[in-house]
Amino acid sequence: MLLLSVSFVLLAVRCDGYKFLIYSPQIGHSHVAFFGQIADALVDAGHDAIMIGTAGNIKPHCDMQLADKKLMDKLREERFDVGITETFNMCGYAIFHKIGIRTHISAFATNLVDVLSHPFGVANNPSYVPGITFTVFSLVSFSHTVYFSYGKVHSMREE
Structure with a gap:
């Protein structure tokens, strides 16, 4: 019985999902919905997914996010495994770099340019x-x- 209990605990530890940070530029409803569907699918598959994005003009908001030490520290503390962002928006990649996410996925809400x-x-x-x-x-x-x-x-x- 002890062996079965230990095996179950070890198996449960190995089944932890990944932590995803999804950076979604708020440039249109379709883009937000697209990244929302990605987040939902990841959560349904047993992963953790947190979504952040821009509001208003992308560049000033991105600069503000990158300069926000509290935000960057909080995101760094989360220890994300993977970052997902829209290919044409460089802010997501800058945030991933700044908080130490080495693995990232580029996504498109439109056809590939x-x-x-x-x-x-x-x-x-x-x-x-x-x-x-x-x-x-x-x-x-x-x-x-x-x-x-x-x-x-x-x-x-x-x-």
Whole structure:
């Protein structure tokens, strides 16, 4: 019975979830909802997830957060395992660096933009991948497709 009890305690210790810090830029309802769904899924899987973000103008708010010693100390004390942030907002990465989170995940609430897809080796051909500014109902003409394809080829040549 003692062996069974010790085994159960050791197993329970090994089943602890990770601690995630999710930095969500408050630039639109869809972005907040996207990161909220990520947080919910992590919690449902048994992990701890804390979400922080910006309010108003991103840069001044980011500077304020980074300069807030109490906030940085509190976040550091939490000893997060992983940070998740939106790729185009550098504030999340700066906070992760400042509080010592070495593992981070970049997330997108939209389709992957061209300048970021190429370094990851992800095909983002404008002839069949819609641009970030197009809505679901946008009709792209042949001339637009040629224009975007030319821009893609031109940007690849500059690399």
